[in-house]
Amino acid sequence: MSDTRRMLAEMVDPLFAELGPDATEAKDLSRLEQLGLPLLLVPEDEGGFGGDWIDALTVFRLAGYHALGIDIPALAVERADGGQCEQTMAFARTCQIAGALDAALALSVAYANERQQFGRPLGKFQAVQQSLAGFACEAAAANCAAMGAAQALDRGDAGFEIAAAKLRANRAVEVGTTVAHQVHGAIGFTQEYALHHLTRRLWQWRSEYGNDAYWSRRLGEHVIEDGADAFWPNLTARTDP
Amino acid sequence: MQTFVTEAVDWPDTAPALRERVRALVAEHGERDQVRRANSWTKPDPQFSRKLGKAGLLGMTWPKEYGGHERSQLERYVAIEELLAAGAPVGAHWIADRQSGPLLLRLGNEELKRRWVPAIARGEAFACIGLSEPGSGSDLASVRTAARRDGDGWVLDGQKVWTTGAHVSHFMIALVRTEAGSERQKGLSQLVVPMDTPGVTVKPIVDLTGAHEFNEVFFDQVRLPGSALLGTEGEGWKQATAELSLERSGPERYLSSMVLFLELVRHASVHRNPELDMLVGRLAAEAWTLRLMSASVAAKLARGEDPALEATMVKDLGNSYEQAIPQLVQAAVDFGSPDNEVLRAVCFYLLQVSPSFSLRGGTREIVKGIIARGLGLR
Ligand SMILES: Cc1cc2nc3c(=O)[nH]c(=O)nc-3n(C[C@H](O)[C@H](O)[C@H](O)COP(=O)(O)OP(=O)(O)OC[C@H]3O[C@@H](n4cnc5c(N)ncnc54)[C@H](O)[C@@H]3O)c2cc1C
Numbered sequence: 001m002s003d004t005r006r007m008l009a010e011m012v013d014p015l016f017a018e019l020g021p022d023a024t025e026a027k028d029l030s031r032l033e034q035l036g037l038p039l040l041l042v043p044e045d046e047g048g049f050g051g052d053w054i055d056a057l058t059v060f061r062l063a064g065y066h067a068l069g070i071d072i073p074a075l076a077v078e079r080a081d082g083g084q085c086e087q088t089m090a091f092a093r094t095c096q097i098a099g100a101l102d103a104a105l106a107l108s109v110a111y112a113n114e115r116q117q118f119g120r121p122l123g124k125f126q127a128v129q130q131s132l133a134g135f136a137c138e139a140a141a142a143n144c145a146a147m148g149a150a151q152a153l154d155r156g157d158a159g160f161e162i163a164a165a166k167l168r169a170n171r172a173v174e175v176g177t178t179v180a181h182q183v184h185g186a187i188g189f190t191q192e193y194a195l196h197h198l199t200r201r202l203w204q205w206r207s208e209y210g211n212d213a214y215w216s217r218r219l220g221e222h223v224i225e226d227g228a229d230a231f232w233p234n235l236t237a238r239t240d241p
Numbered sequence: 242m243q244t245f246v247t248e249a250v251d252w253p254d255t256a257p258a259l260r261e262r263v264r265a266l267v268a269e270h271g272e273r274d275q276v277r278r279a280n281s282w283t284k285p286d287p288q289f290s291r292k293l294g295k296a297g298l299l300g301m302t303w304p305k306e307y308g309g310h311e312r313s314q315l316e317r318y319v320a321i322e323e324l325l326a327a328g329a330p331v332g333a334h335w336i337a338d339r340q341s342g343p344l345l346l347r348l349g350n351e352e353l354k355r356r357w358v359p360a361i362a363r364g365e366a367f368a369c370i371g372l373s374e375p376g377s378g379s380d381l382a383s384v385r386t387a388a389r390r391d392g393d394g395w396v397l398d399g400q401k402v403w404t405t406g407a408h409v410s411h412f413m414i415a416l417v418r419t420e421a422g423s424e425r426q427k428g429l430s431q432l433v434v435p436m437d438t439p440g441v442t443v444k445p446i447v448d449l450t451g452a453h454e455f456n457e458v459f460f461d462q463v464r465l466p467g468s469a470l471l472g473t474e475g476e477g478w479k480q481a482t483a484e485l486s487l488e489r490s491g492p493e494r495y496l497s498s499m500v501l502f503l504e505l506v507r508h509a510s511v512h513r514n515p516e517l518d519m520l521v522g523r524l525a526a527e528a529w530t531l532r533l534m535s536a537s538v539a540a541k542l543a544r545g546e547d548p549a550l551e552a553t554m555v556k557d558l559g560n561s562y563e564q565a566i567p568q569l570v571q572a573a574v575d576f577g578s579p580d581n582e583v584l585r586a587v588c589f590y591l592l593q594v595s596p597s598f599s600l601r602g603g604t605r606e607i608v609k610g611i612i613a614r615g616l617g618l619r
Binding site: 102103123124126129130132136141143144146147148161163167217218221227229239240 | 243244245248249250253257260322323326327499502503504506507513515517518519521522523527528529530531532533534537551554606609610615617618619
């Protein structure tokens, strides 16, 4: 990670953590504005922050991680694009899903290490370990997909990558939310406990800006129209210098 | 928590040219049979390996002094992903190029390095992995094959099993007990065993597809020189498990069924229907993601980091993916129709071999256990 990006993360992380799911635009938008976040994607010479798409990933992911009550990705995308371009918002939701999955995983692992049953922490039971390992893989896939899409956006045309990334992240929501709730038992099903801030948003984001059927069909049509022999050469050409 | 520290992979400037070279070579000398293109990294073709050696595509990252080509790790990654995606028959040299060569260069004495490394880079020496035994599968620390000191040398007795390619290999790197009476991870060492040493017997094991890829290997009073010891005596466990990041995250962990995916795309372009479109889209998205994950681990390895947790996650996701493809294709395609012959043949072959994907290199359960420990559980 570059130094400026690390600084951005170090600035944003505690603020989003503090504001959390209860943040509202009326009450808290000014705090985000002080850091220039709504102008994240506006070029510097137009008075913006001048962030690239990996900066966007960093901020959007943290918004997801802390289940921030303000839709900062939507604000940033609107300022940059002058509207909520479907593709960019699909990318934004992918980043938020990636963050929220990591946060739900962290909660679940911590809970499994702390909660005791049968005289030992849940995390000692192999069945629990294996479910959480599967969850971790899905969270990792969503995060890598978000990064791949961000890189493609910085390169230019990212239609393929955004479709693939949103689809992959959507699929990770299923395993992630299921395992997170299972591991937490009844406490995770309460309004008081923090998990639902993450999982209820995850279910919402999976539907927004393209559900699985939508993106898999678009992506599939695209791949089939290009033809089998073009699949691998196209895939590699998209990342090669 | 961020379990997989993602980063932008810098693909090398030489990648496009390198891909062209590999594609041309595969077009000329690769495998034509679609079924044999599946799971191609277990298909030995020594002649093809020699061609790759001549083309400078083996030992790509190794020092020139030992026959290598001093290319970057990511350049090697480009070459091997091309070979696998094309279903090239890379089985003969795969293990030697991927792990035995690097291990010898890192830990081997001069004699071992001179004897084996340049020959691997030429595509003339092939290697096999001697870990599993009849009583030691997932519980690898229970190995019983033992070597005892005899003057300057060693005498080896015991048995390995499931040894892929032992019948085409020139040497094995075996994990054996070198301290009598030692237990578990202690007292193990790695020995380099030339397969033509008297007392080494290889017996084929035919797998459920009818193929002969793995073997039993017996050691009956096999005499080896002192120089057969790889690395440090008693450090075998650490040495053998340190290789695992190399072994677990390569593109071979998700590409074994790529040929079937491509046949599915071919089929779907003739028989258009929304369900097939969606299946193709889903599998394409997964391939795209796994490629980034696998390459990202390669980039970290190239910088000298040991991304063991990430590597293990790539294996688990990759194996599940390549294992799911034949099942999903079977569920979606009507094999009754005669114009599906190739698709059907590739699918049925992969249905049969795919159970091995989540066994070889560590089973799904063992791999998930390692991930769990990486997460801080246990
Ligand atoms: C195609 C193929 C090629 C191979 N090539 C090689 C090779 O070249 N060299 C080599 O040394 N080995 C090789 N192997 C062997 C491979 O490494 C072993 O199959 C693997 O380590 C599992 O050992 P096992 O088969 O004895 O199964 P077991 O260890 O007996 O396991 C059987 C089942 O029980 C589960 N299990 C075991 N222990 C636990 C536990 N503690 N918790 C939960 N579940 C558990 C396993 O996950 C598995 O599902 C190969 C295997 C295959 C299939």
